Amino acid sequence: xxxxxxxxxxxxxxxxxxxxxxxxxxxxxxxxxxxxxxxxxxxxxxxxxxxxxxxxxxxxxxxxxxxxxxxxxxxxxxxxxxxxxxxxxxxxxxxxxxxxxxxxxxxxxxxxxxxxxxxxxxxxxxxxxxxxxxxxxxxxxxxxxxxxxxxxxxxxxxxxxxxxxxxxxxxxxxxxxxxxxxxxxxxxxxxxxxxxxxxxxxxxxxxxxxxxxxxxxxxxxxxxxxxxxxxxxxxxxxxxxxxxxxxxxxxxxxxxxxxxxxxxxxxxxxxx
Amino acid sequence: xxxxxxxxxxxxxxxxxxxxxxxxxxxxxxxxxxxxxxxxxxxxxxxxxxxxxxxxxxxxxxxxxxxxxxxxxxxxxxxxxxxxxxxxxxxxxxxxxxxxxxxxxxxxxxxxxxxxxxxxxxxxxxxxxxxxxxxxxxxxxxxxxxxxxxxxxxxxxxxxxxxxxxxxxxxxxxxxxxxxxxxxxxxxxxxxxxxxxxxxxxxxxxxxxxxxxxxxxxxxxxxxxxxxxxxxxxxxxxxxxxxxxxxxxxxxxxxxxxxxxxxxxxxxxxxxxxxxxxxxxxxxxxxxxxxxxxxxxxxxxxx
Numbered sequence: 001x002x003x004x005x006x007x008x009x010x011x012x013x014x015x016x017x018x019x020x021x022x023x024x025x026x027x028x029x030x031x032x033x034x035x036x037x038x039x040x041x042x043x044x045x046x047x048x049x050x051x052x053x054x055x056x057x058x059x060x061x062x063x064x065x066x067x068x069x070x071x072x073x074x075x076x077x078x079x080x081x082x083x084x085x086x087x088x089x090x091x092x093x094x095x096x097x098x099x100x101x102x103x104x105x106x107x108x109x110x111x112x113x114x115x116x117x118x119x120x121x122x123x124x125x126x127x128x129x130x131x132x133x134x135x136x137x138x139x140x141x142x143x144x145x146x147x148x149x150x151x152x153x154x155x156x157x158x159x160x161x162x163x164x165x166x167x168x169x170x171x172x173x174x175x176x177x178x179x180x181x182x183x184x185x186x187x188x189x190x191x192x193x194x195x196x197x198x199x200x201x202x203x204x205x206x207x208x209x210x211x212x213x214x215x216x217x218x219x220x221x222x223x224x225x226x227x228x229x230x231x232x233x234x235x236x237x238x239x240x241x242x243x244x245x246x247x248x249x250x251x252x253x254x255x256x257x258x259x260x261x262x263x264x265x266x267x268x269x270x271x272x
Numbered sequence: 273x274x275x276x277x278x279x280x281x282x283x284x285x286x287x288x289x290x291x292x293x294x295x296x297x298x299x300x301x302x303x304x305x306x307x308x309x310x311x312x313x314x315x316x317x318x319x320x321x322x323x324x325x326x327x328x329x330x331x332x333x334x335x336x337x338x339x340x341x342x343x344x345x346x347x348x349x350x351x352x353x354x355x356x357x358x359x360x361x362x363x364x365x366x367x368x369x370x371x372x373x374x375x376x377x378x379x380x381x382x383x384x385x386x387x388x389x390x391x392x393x394x395x396x397x398x399x400x401x402x403x404x405x406x407x408x409x410x411x412x413x414x415x416x417x418x419x420x421x422x423x424x425x426x427x428x429x430x431x432x433x434x435x436x437x438x439x440x441x442x443x444x445x446x447x448x449x450x451x452x453x454x455x456x457x458x459x460x461x462x463x464x465x466x467x468x469x470x471x472x473x474x475x476x477x478x479x480x481x482x483x484x485x486x487x488x489x490x491x492x493x494x495x496x497x498x499x500x501x502x503x504x505x506x507x508x509x510x511x512x513x514x515x516x517x518x519x520x521x522x523x524x525x526x527x528x529x530x531x532x533x534x535x536x537x538x539x540x541x542x543x544x545x546x547x548x549x550x551x552x553x554x555x556x557x558x559x560x561x562x563x564x565x566x567x568x569x570x571x572x573x574x575x
Contacts, residue, residue, distance in 0.1 A: 009486065013381040017395075020378055023454065024402045027413035030423065034416050044421045088306045095303035103300075106308055111571065113315050115507060115562050117515030119532045120551045124318025127325055127544055144314035151307060159572075205404040212518065212532075216539065228408050232522050241416075244409040251405040259397075 035241035054242035073138050074224035078208040085150040085203030086196055093158025114152040118212035121148055126216030141217035146207040154199040161195045190269055194262045201258040326548035335544055343549035360530045364513040367452045371509050375460025383468035403458040411451050411522050418442040443525030451523045452513055459508035467501030503569040507562055514558050
């Protein structure tokens, strides 16, 4: 509907879209501002002075739980999940390009992984570990639990990517005498690199923010989302907002870095 | 298509070296193996375990292997369970309707009213970024907005619209629905945007040339073609709401219930077999809903 003149419909929808963006970002900016609340300020506006008090508070162990430790665990877990998600999704994506027995079943298993309620997976893995006598830990049971959430996203993205991927490039490479490994490494991989980075971003952020699946599987030590979840019931100071601001800024940095990487890879490819 | 195009190479190799063919036939299985193993160990096995445990006996300390149906009888025979299921379904229906409405119009605006691809991507990213941040933080962020002395209440009181703060803005069913819409709308926007972007613009021109009005184009061309996207978005939103416990707990301040929250409470009391029976019922319900939606749409074709 590319008319030269903007219609009334455009302005109505543009206003609707603007409201939607405000709805998305408004509350988030409220806690961003309130995390700079003065020492005597409360959980709501107005600001009672401006201070970094609550950020300082964040690093005192007794004020909140173990912020540093839980952040470290969530970060490492996120990286582990990211690496495995990218690798396994890529392999599965390549597998789905060919016909093999059980392909449909495996595809629907991945879809099922997406629709099965998180808490059921959490409970199930918890009970399995208990029955075999393994002790649940964030790097074993929670790691597996997170993968059941990130892998379907990765697999579906790779599935979509390879659906649109023309085999002509590979055939051209093969005609020029490239081995199948060379074709993969020098032709296929550079072309799908931006999507792989996207899968990595999904893997990391979904794991970094996940807590329903971690609930029964994290073992003795909490991940960051569990720590925050615990705080919602017993912390009544703006330190909660300070924590929110710190983790949100961290998430934004990760997203920016990823987008930067995607643009960089795209540019480099264009140069070649 | 891929398979067809790759076949010539395989046929060529066949008479020459039989062994190479058999190796290349194994390749897809090797490539799919990690995914199958991980999902087998952390999805299938746990679900089977839940099904088994749901028939077990338990006391305050441990579970005992058995074959009892009492967990199911307790779950299904309780008035509270039915009420909780109804409440969860109510949330699912309301949130679904709202996210579908908002999601469709946002996606429609991005797909048909933004002229350059670059701008489309930028605006789409603007919508996406909050969804990659913590759900709990995004829930908490409503507290200073909706609270008794929050932004909305203090503004309304100040301009004299209401005499005293409205109590039901936070810690109420309203707050739960609002937060869920806030959390889950993107899951509707993305698949609908994806299908709308693939609509051939000449179809719309053709409808217009044939004399269709704007609404007729929308109703008879765009919406039918967007249905697969809506179906996928529906799967996401419905399953997320059906599985939700944290939003209900945090945003209702403990005044509302959902099935998953009921399960979580059973789990914290170590009543695993009871929680497992509940899990089986919930899982069957969710899978039936998804199967119903999948009859309308073939996901593999939509990717």
